[in-house]
Amino acid sequence: MAEEKYVLVEHLSSIFDLIKKIDNVENTEEVIKILQEKDTRKTFFKMLASSLRIYYLGLDSIFIASKIDFEKLNISATENIHVKNFSWVLDPKYQKDSYLTILKMNLINDCWICFESSLRDINYKCNIENGEPKIYSLYTNKLFNANTKFLYFFSCCRNAMHNNSIHTKEDYEYILNGKSFKLEKGKKIEFITDQVILEMVEKLSDVALDMWKNLNNPCLISDRYNVI
Amino acid sequence: MDQIMYQKKVLDLISEVSKETSKFYAQMANVLRLYYIGLNNIFITKKILKNINYSTIQLSDEEKRHLENTGWLLDDNYLNDVYLPALKTNLILDAWLTFKSNGKTVSSKEEGFLGWYETLVASLNNDSLGTSDKEMEIGGEKFKISKNGKVDFITPEVVLSLVNKIIEIYKEN
Numbered sequence: 001m002a003e004e005k006y007v008l009v010e011h012l013s014s015i016f017d018l019i020k021k022i023d024n025v026e027n028t029e030e031v032i033k034i035l036q037e038k039d040t041r042k043t044f045f046k047m048l049a050s051s052l053r054i055y056y057l058g059l060d061s062i063f064i065a066s067k068i069d070f071e072k073l074n075i076s077a078t079e080n081i082h083v084k085n086f087s088w089v090l091d092p093k094y095q096k097d098s099y100l101t102i103l104k105m106n107l108i109n110d111c112w113i114c115f116e117s118s119l120r121d122i123n124y125k126c127n128i129e130n131g132e133p134k135i136y137s138l139y140t141n142k143l144f145n146a147n148t149k150f151l152y153f154f155s156c157c158r159n160a161m162h163n164n165s166i167h168t169k170e171d172y173e174y175i176l177n178g179k180s181f182k183l184e185k186g187k188k189i190e191f192i193t194d195q196v197i198l199e200m201v202e203k204l205s206d207v208a209l210d211m212w213k214n215l216n217n218p219c220l221i222s223d224r225y226n227v228i
Numbered sequence: 229m230d231q232i233m234y235q236k237k238v239l240d241l242i243s244e245v246s247k248e249t250s251k252f253y254a255q256m257a258n259v260l261r262l263y264y265i266g267l268n269n270i271f272i273t274k275k276i277l278k279n280i281n282y283s284t285i286q287l288s289d290e291e292k293r294h295l296e297n298t299g300w301l302l303d304d305n306y307l308n309d310v311y312l313p314a315l316k317t318n319l320i321l322d323a324w325l326t327f328k329s330n331g332k333t334v335s336s337k338e339e340g341f342l343g344w345y346e347t348l349v350a351s352l353n354n355d356s357l358g359t360s361d362k363e364m365e366i367g368g369e370k371f372k373i374s375k376n377g378k379v380d381f382i383t384p385e386v387v388l389s390l391v392n393k394i395i396e397i398y399k400e401n
Binding site for chain 1: 232235236239255258259261262264265266268269271272275276277280283285287290291293295297298300301306310311314315318321322325329353354355357376383
């Protein structure tokens with residue numbers, strides 16, 4: 001148990017470091033610095049960091065519930081029920097069967113939404129593809145010169161959540177940070193560990209930054225959510 | 229509705245769902261628990277953690293940082309612009325995935341609601357901008373999704389009535 005707590009704290013620190021790194025992209029990358037505040041390419045990094053914060057807070061509640069002695073607190077009966085329920089997250093069965101899995105699934109989905117939304121904002125303004133293109137057709141457009149192999153891999157991991165985590169397309173392999181990840185048709189995706197999920201989000205941030213650089217468009221590309 | 233009352237309402241729904249024994253209900257209860265825990269984090273932070281003297285708890289500097297970071301939930305801008313909308317969106321999506329993964333044949337009347345709900349999920353996944361025009365009446369109130377219009381009717385009460393409706397449809401078919 002002591003080892004598990006240690007791993008959780010370490011994982012929380014890794015998430016927090018990644019949040020800071022992504023938050024800091026606009027201060028370190030010239031290409032983002034010159035964009036206006038409401039530009040979707042800038043908003044993307046803010047949204048990505050926000051998605052990570054939600055994941056972080058979900059895990060942080062396990063850490064907090066394990067550290068604070070809520071029994072000693074003086075609280076009304078109406079409120080006390082919610083204080084007691086805070087310890088749900090300490091139940092190893094609930095953690096394993098549901099809580100941690102859904103937190104990860106939601107993070108993958110939230111990050112993909114950030115990416116897809118920004119890409120659609122860019123298409124809305126720059127008319128890269130006519131009509132309402134599939135997201136695959138957008139990110140494979142030569143204008144972005146994107147790492148399409150990674151994006152396809154990420155999108156498959158995200159889309160599997162609509163099929164009980166089962167990969168429904170043809171077999172696919174992607175090497176991320178020197179490690180091989182195989183998506184096999186009809187099989188459940190089970191390789192998304194604490195470490196892998198952070199590597200995936202970090203890579204998404206890097207890949208998107210490269211795409212925005214390759215687009216090389218200094219004009220304001222508004223975040224449509226804020227303007228409609 | 230005040231937050232404690234609302235959390236109690238979510239808790240009542242979890243209790244109701246937990247009375248049933250099939251996989252669908254167990255999964256739905258877990259999805260609702262995640263939503264409740266997300267809300268409860270706000271209550272615990274505002275009511276308790278804010279007033280705790282951390283120096284009385286033995287923690288490393290690294291651990292202290294993780295306690296202090298719950299303070300993000302004290303920032304109303306973060307809470308209202310990011311955290312609460314994300315909790316609601318994730319509940320709507322997770323309830324949908326639970327329903328779909330437990331496949332049920334439904335009547336044509338209910339197909340109308342489920343088609344609308346699917347559009348809602350797609351719209352929320354599209355930066356909350358409607359992906360097509362669709363309208364639905366739930367409990368005497370009309371909810372309209374307009375293509376490219378912002379979906380802004382997802383209040384805390386609405387999100388619970390939507391999940392309730394999904395549960396009802398599963399129960400009745």
